[in-house]
Every structure is written in structure tokens, then in C-alpha cells.
Amino acid sequence: MTTAQRVGQLFMGGISAAHPDQAQLRTLRDNHVGSVMLTGRSTAGTTATRKLVDGFRGQADRIAGRQVGLLVATDQEGGRVQVLNGPGFSAMPSGLTQGSWPTATLRTQAAGWAKELKAAGVNLNLAPVADVVPAALGTRNIPIGSFQREYGHTADTVTSHTGAFAAGFAQSGVMTSLKHFPGLGQVIGNTDTTANVVDSVTTVGSSSLTPFRAGIRAGSPFVMVSSATYTKIDPKHLAAFSPTVIDHLLRSQLGFKGVVISDDLGNAVAVRSFSPAQRAVNFIAAGGDMILTVRPSIVPAMTQAIQTRMRQDASFRAKVNDSVRRILDAKRNAGLLDCR
Numbered sequence: 001m002t003t004a005q006r007v008g009q010l011f012m013g014g015i016s017a018a019h020p021d022q023a024q025l026r027t028l029r030d031n032h033v034g035s036v037m038l039t040g041r042s043t044a045g046t047t048a049t050r051k052l053v054d055g056f057r058g059q060a061d062r063i064a065g066r067q068v069g070l071l072v073a074t075d076q077e078g079g080r081v082q083v084l085n086g087p088g089f090s091a092m093p094s095g096l097t098q099g100s101w102p103t104a105t106l107r108t109q110a111a112g113w114a115k116e117l118k119a120a121g122v123n124l125n126l127a128p129v130a131d132v133v134p135a136a137l138g139t140r141n142i143p144i145g146s147f148q149r150e151y152g153h154t155a156d157t158v159t160s161h162t163g164a165f166a167a168g169f170a171q172s173g174v175m176t177s178l179k180h181f182p183g184l185g186q187v188i189g190n191t192d193t194t195a196n197v198v199d200s201v202t203t204v205g206s207s208s209l210t211p212f213r214a215g216i217r218a219g220s221p222f223v224m225v226s227s228a229t230y231t232k233i234d235p236k237h238l239a240a241f242s243p244t245v246i247d248h249l250l251r252s253q254l255g256f257k258g259v260v261i262s263d264d265l266g267n268a269v270a271v272r273s274f275s276p277a278q279r280a281v282n283f284i285a286a287g288g289d290m291i292l293t294v295r296p297s298i299v300p301a302m303t304q305a306i307q308t309r310m311r312q313d314a315s316f317r318a319k320v321n322d323s324v325r326r327i328l329d330a331k332r333n334a335g336l337l338d339c340r
Contacts, residue, residue, distance in 0.1 A: 003310065005061050006324045007303050008032025010284065012073060014266065014294030017042035017083050020052060024296040029059040031299050034327065035071035038083055038122065039294050046088030046120040053121030068328070069336025073124035073177075076117060080147045089116050095129055095161075099151030103164040110168025117174050123334050124175045126224065126261075128165040130211035131185040132158045143180075143190040150185065155207040159214045166215060175334055177222035178215045180263055181250060182239060183208045184226050191227040191263060191270035203232045204249055213254055221258045221330050223250060225288065227270040237286070238270065241279075246287035259289045259326050266293030277305030285309075285316060289323035 001009075012035035013028045015021070019040075028036065036056065042049065053072050060070040074083045079094025092098075092113060098106050117125060133145040135153040144150050151161035166176045185208055189197040202208060212223065227240045234244035240262045250256050265271050265279045274282065280291055280302035293299060310317040331337050 001061075001063055001324075003307055004303070005032045005063065006320065007306050007310075008061065009034040009068070009324045009327050010289065010291055010306065010320065011035065011299055011303070012037050012071065012261065012290055012292045013296040013299055014039040014264075014292075015056070015296070016040045017049065017052075017074065018044065020056070025056055025059065027296045027299055031303050032061050033296075033299060034061070034068060034331075035073065035124075035290065037126070037292060037294065038072065038074040040083065042084055043086040045086030046084075046116055048086070049084055049120035049122075057121070066337065069331055069334075071124050071331060071334070071336065072122050073126050074117070074122050075127065076113065076122075076125050077127040077129060077149060079149065081149060084117070084120060084122070088119060094148040095151050096148040098165070099157055099161045101161075103160050106161055106164040107168040107171075110165045111171045112168075114169040114172035114174040118172060122174070123336070124177065124222070125169060126177050126179065126222075128162040128176060128178065129180075130158060130162045130178045130215060131180060131183045132208040132211065133185040137186070140188060141185060142188060142194075143184045143192070145185075155210040159211040162211045162215055163218055166218065166220060170219075173334075175221045175330065177224050177261060178212055178220050179224035180226035181212055181223050182206075182226070182230060182233065182245060183212075184228060187228050192268050195269050195272060197228040197270055198231060199228050200231045202230050204253065209254070212250075216254050216256045216258075220256075221333065222261050222290075223256055223258065224261045224263055224292075225250070227263050227265075227268055240265065240271075240288065241274075241282040241286050243286045251287060257326075259330050260287065261290040262288055262292050264292055264294050266295030266298055276301040281305050281309050281316075284319055284323065287319070289326050
């Protein structure tokens with residue numbers, strides 16, 4: 001792969017599920033972007049979504065005559081966070097409702113929901129939510145609790161039900177991502193809409209890390225990192241830009257070997273004080289692998305910044321190559337490329 005092709009694999013660009021923008025798709029293609037996230041809300045159903053996905057799947061890079069398949073992701077959690085709806089898609093209940101079911105029921109239901117995504121051409125669900133929202137905080141927790149995205153208010157419930165959800169998806173051949181490491185359950189503000197979101201409670205020994213620890217042990221292929229600041233883990237950096245959070249806690253202590261994906265680094269207010277170039281370089285330098293931006297227009301600035309840093313810094317270049325390998329491994333495991 002050329003340097004530009006390798007760097008393109010580090011990105012996931014957002015495309016509207018209902019009204020894909022051709023100029024945005026061109027930007028992703030021109031920058032060799034290897035993954036796409038369907039965003040917004042669509043009621044088109046599985047058949048129409050599949051047609052849409054097949055339309056841009058062809059723009060994936062070819063290396064030595066072989067296509068490196070496109071990862072196509074979405075947010076299909078349930079309740080108020082369900083991007084894809086319409087004929088062929090079930091109406092999924094909220095995380096809190098799913099958390100009240102027996103785990104065997106949730107696993108069976110999740111396997112069915114995964115089949116629907118697969119029929120629509122989606123191979124990665126950016127779920128389950130592994131955040132533990134304490135009952136005392138409840139709906140005052142804006143990013144999770146106010147939408148009832150959590151499976152429950154204890155680490156035990158969240159651990160068992162994130163596990164059941166992920167297992168059901170794995171059974172049907174759709175990948176999942178635990179989110180939002182190291183947890184958004186203790187915050188008030190939403191990083192999408194608020195700057196300086198701070199968790200002053202969570203430590204490296206908190207029970208709220210248990211769902212992530214268990215999901216990693218069970219083989220979760222992706223973990224999404226939050227853009228909040230965790231003062232008892234690393235007070236100086238947002239988690240997405242923190243080597244302490246990603247390299248030390250997630251990789252070394254929890255033993256995660258899969259793909260670390262960022263929460264949105266495009267429109268999120270939490271990262272607005274950083275230029276797109278800084279966001280991309282900081283995330284990769286901290287040990288992250290895949291940069292999610294729901295704003296494709298900033299991808300060129302991000303890819304250029306990464307390529308510039310690669311030319312200047314051998315250790316950064318090595319990090320990029322490691323990240324590309326992890327991403328290609330995930331794609332190979334999902335049947336998106338063959339290495340012969």
C-alpha cells in the first residue's frame with residue numbers, strides 16, 4: 001500500500017443514511033478512506049439501504065488487483081439511537097429496556113438485529129454502550145442516561161447485557177464496538193454538544209470498567225474512546241488524546257489488542273478547540289487506530305497532517321503502521337479482504 005492508502009485506512013467518514021452527499025463520497029474516495037459510518041436517520045428499510053451501500057462499496061481501494069473491503073458502520077443501539085429504520089428493520093427498545101430482559105433473550109434478539117444490518121450491507125455496529133450510569137445520576141447524565149442508552153445502573157447488569165448483545169451480533173457475523181471507554185456514566189455534559197466534559201470519579205480500579213474488561217476478554221474487535229477528561233486517570237488530556245488512557249490503561253492493563261476507534265472528532269464540541277490536524281495526530285500519537293469524523297470535509301486536512309508527521313517522526317510512522325495492521329486484521333476477520 002502507498003502511504004496515502006495506509007493513512008486512508010485510519011479513517012471512518014460519516015455519510016447520511018437517508019441522503020448521501022456525492023461530494024462527501026468523492027472526498028472519502030480521493031483520500032482512500034477505508035470505512036464509512038451511516039449517520040442521521042433513515043426509514044428506507046434494508047433493501048434500499050443495501051442498494052445505497054453497494055453503490056459506494058465499489059469505491060474501496062484496490063491493492064495489487066484485490067479490493068480492501070469497506071467497513072460500513074452505524075449506530076444501531078435501540079430506543080432513541082437507531083439510525084436505520086423502515087421495512088426489514090425491527091424497532092429496537094432502549095438499552096434500559098434491553099437490560100431488563102434475561103441475557104438469553106437479549107442475545108437471541110441481538111442476533112436477529114444483526115441479521116437485519118447484515119442484509120443492509122452493514123458489517124459493524126457502533127454498540128453496545130458499556131457505560132454504567134449510577135441510579136442517583138440517572139437522566140441528569142446527558143449523553144447516556146437522558147436517552148436511556150445504558151443497560152442498567154450497576155456494573156453487573158451492564159457487563160452481562162453488553163456481553164449478550166455482542167455475542168448475538170458475533171453469532172450473526174456483524175462486528176461490535178464497546179463504548180465509550182473509560183465510560184461516560186459519571187458525567188453530566190455530552191461531548192457532542194459541550195466542551196470541557198469532566199469525569200472526576202472514575203479511576204483505573206473503578207467497577208465501571210468491568211463491562212469493558214469483560215468485553216475485551218470476550219474478544220470485542222473494537223473499543224470506542226470518549227472525548228471527556230478523566231481527572232483521576234489523566235487530568236491533562238481528553239481520553240481520546242491520552243496515552244495514559246489508550247496505551248497504558250486500555251492496551252497494557254486491560255490487554256486490548258483490537259481496533260481503538262475515536263468518538264466523533266469532526267463535529268463534537270469537545271474537540272473544537274483543536275484543529276482537525278491536531279485531532280488526528282493527537283489521537284494516533286496517543287495510541288488510537290481509527291479516526292471517526294461525521295464531517296468528511298476535514299478528512300483531507302487530517303490525512304495531510306498524519307502524512308507530514310510520519311515523514312518527521314519514525315516512532316509515529318511505526319504507530320500508523322501498527323494501526324493499519326490492526327484495522328486490516330479486523331477486516332480480514334470480517335471477510336473483507338484475503339491475504340494470500
